Amino acid sequence: MKILKEPWLQEKLIKINETVNLEGFVDIHLHTSPDVKPRICNDLEAAQQASDQGMQAIVIKSHTEPTSERAKIAEDISSMDVFGGVCLNNTVGGLNPRAVDDAAKMGGKFVWLPTISFSDMESDFTEGIYKKALEEILQIISQNDMVLATGHLKPHIIFSILDDARSHGVKRIVINHPLTSVVGATIDEQKEMTRYAFLEHCFVACMPLHDYLSPDKVAEAIEATGYKRCIMATDFGQKHNPYPINGFKLFIKSMMDRGVTQKQINTMCSKNPKDLLY
Numbered sequence: 111m112k113i114l115k116e117p118w119l120q121e122k123l124i125k126i127n128e129t130v131n132l133e134g135f136v137d138i139h140l141h142t143s144p145d146v147k148p149r150i151c152n153d154l155e156a157a158q159q160a161s162d163q164g165m166q167a168i169v170i171k172s173h174t175e176p177t178s179e180r181a182k183i184a185e186d187i188s189s190m191d192v193f194g195g196v197c198l199n200n201t202v203g204g205l206n207p208r209a210v211d212d213a214a215k216m217g218g219k220f221v222w223l224p225t226i227s228f229s230d231m232e233s234d235f236t237e238g239i240y241k242k243a244l245e246e247i248l249q250i251i252s253q254n255d256m257v258l259a260t261g262h263l264k265p266h267i268i269f270s271i272l273d274d275a276r277s278h279g280v281k282r283i284v285i286n287h288p289l290t291s292v293v294g295a296t297i298d299e300q301k302e303m304t305r306y307a308f309l310e311h312c313f314v315a316c317m318p319l320h321d322y323l324s325p326d327k328v329a330e331a332i333e334a335t336g337y338k339r340c341i342m343a344t345d346f347g348q349k350h351n352p353y354p355i356n357g358f359k360l361f362i363k364s365m366m367d368r369g370v371t372q373k374q375i376n377t378m379c380s381k382n383p384k385d386l387l388y
């Protein structure tokens with residue numbers, strides 16, 4: 111393990127390494143290189159590190175390029191499952207059914223709705239311009255038993271898509287980091303979302319240089335919506351943050367410090383992500 115730059119993290123990690131076990135856990139949100147942004151590790155390193163911890167699976171995500179193919183290579187070299195998919199930003203043609211079809215053929219598992227391109231597309235979403243493309247996309251997701259992830263969409267758009275997704279028979283749905291400023295879902299909205307989807311909480315939201323959200327807010331949201339519909343993930347991979355496996359340990363420890371039990375952790379880091387994926 112490379113030495114972390116931040117002294118407070120180093121100190122914390124020494125203790126955490128002894129107490130937090132990632133065996134059988136799944137991190138459904140990682141950013142690895144190659145990427146247009148600098149990343150702390152590549153696909154193979156992330157898979158190897160997770161495998162060394164005895165984790166069951168990771169999901170690698172890119173905002174700009176498909177990761178289905180990369181995930182296959184990473185899976186081949188590690189003794190664990192690695193999933194990828196496609197994020198429907200401008201670089202793959204936005205809400206492009208052909209990109210989704212291709213991801214499905216390559217064994218991709220995730221279809222993330224727009225993230226970094228969402229602001230360019232927001233008015234078209236609201237005006238229903240994507241309706242036909244979205245229906246086609248939901249159909250492909252459903253036929254291939256893929257996971258629909260809501261990216262950076264706002265709650266009012268998420269709700270209309272959840273209805274469409276259900277009518278197309280999409281069963282695997284996750285709401286990406288609802289507490290972040292880009293999504294901004296209230297607790298009541300999150301409760302409503304749990305009727306159809308898992309809520310993904312990412313530790314990166316608590317980091318300086320990101321939302322710098324208090325971990326108290328995450329613990330409160332888990333308590334309010336119920337841990338049975340939540341998934342804990344990191345969204346790590348940035349050069350300025352710890353390795354994803356260490357981010358995962360820090361997240362788990364910070365939730366346990368706030369009263370989340372080991373049983374609840376196991377549900378949110380193992381059972382629920384597995385129910386989403388398998």
Ligand SMILES: [Zn+2]
Pocket residue numbers: 139141171345
């Ligand atoms: Zn992300």
